[in-house]
Amino acid sequence: MSSLGERLNFVRKNKGMTMEEFGKHLGYGQGKTPANQFMSRMFLNYRQPTQENLIQLSEEGIDLNWLLTGKGELKLGQSGQNAESNQIVQHYYDGPHYVETVITQEMLYPQLLGYSINEIYTIKIDTQMMFPTIKINDLVNAVKVDEIRKDGLYVHINFFRGMEMLWINRLFHSPVNASYICKYDHPNYENVEIPYSVLEENILNLRVFSTILTVDKI
Numbered sequence: 053m054s055s056l057g058e059r060l061n062f063v064r065k066n067k068g069m070t071m072e073e074f075g076k077h078l079g080y081g082q083g084k085t086p087a088n089q090f091m092s093r094m095f096l097n098y099r100q101p102t103q104e105n106l107i108q109l110s111e112e113g114i115d116l117n118w119l120l121t122g123k124g125e126l127k128l129g130q131s132g133q134n135a136e137s138n139q140i141v142q143h144y145y146d147g148p149h150y151v152e153t154v155i156t157q158e159m160l161y162p163q164l165l166g167y168s169i170n171e172i173y174t175i176k177i178d179t180q181m182m183f184p185t186i187k188i189n190d191l192v193n194a195v196k197v198d199e200i201r202k203d204g205l206y207v208h209i210n211f212f213r214g215m216e217m218l219w220i221n222r223l224f225h226s227p228v229n230a231s232y233i234c235k236y237d238h239p240n241y242e243n244v245e246i247p248y249s250v251l252e253e254n255i256l257n258l259r260v261f262s263t264i265l266t267v268d269k270i
Contacts, residue, residue, distance in 0.1 A: 054196065057097040059119050061153050062141060078105050096150060141171045147178035148209045148216040173258050175207055181220050185237045194258035200251060210254040
């Protein structure tokens with residue numbers, strides 16, 4: 053988990069609380085804005101926890117060094133085991149919009165596909181960009197990448213004209229121009245060239261490794 057928001061959401065899930073319950077637990081939702089909206093923005097790193105939030109979580113046994121920096125480990129219950137060693141953290145998105153995070157027992161298929169991971173993003177595709185390979189409402193599994201090093205199929209979430217938007221395309225490095233060639237399977241979408249720096253500004257860059265139903269490697 054590479055961000056404060058993701059680690060905070062992990063804490064919520066470990067407590068067995070919904071987003072609304074966790075928000076109220078931290079003192080939100082007393083005004084017009086529902087507590088789950090505060091939490092959604094916090095989990096997406098658009099809003100930071102307050103000092104009061106951090107003090108409360110520390111008093112509840114949460115290691116603030118782990119929460120703020122990702123260093124160390126979070127102990128689960130009385131087991132004393134690191135959750136990341138034997139569980140999968142799976143984030144669900146409906147198009148570009150975050151829905152929920154579920155923590156499950158470790159699954160075998162990422163290792164079968166050659167991925168040593170414990171955090172997966174499952175996204176419902178809301179665009180025809182990759183039709184007919186991937187259709188609207190198809191689900192894909194992906195892993196978050198901080199830097200796009202390999203050519204492949206990627207999902208991106210960014211702000212476009214003030215709204216969150218999802219893109220899915222095949223990226224190919226163009227080192228000479230310090231850019232990527234973005235290709236789409238749908239014939240109505242033209243290939244475009246995008247500078248490296250543009251993708252670095254996205255909210256999320258995800259490398260697709262399978263469909264959720266067939267686990268077919270793409």
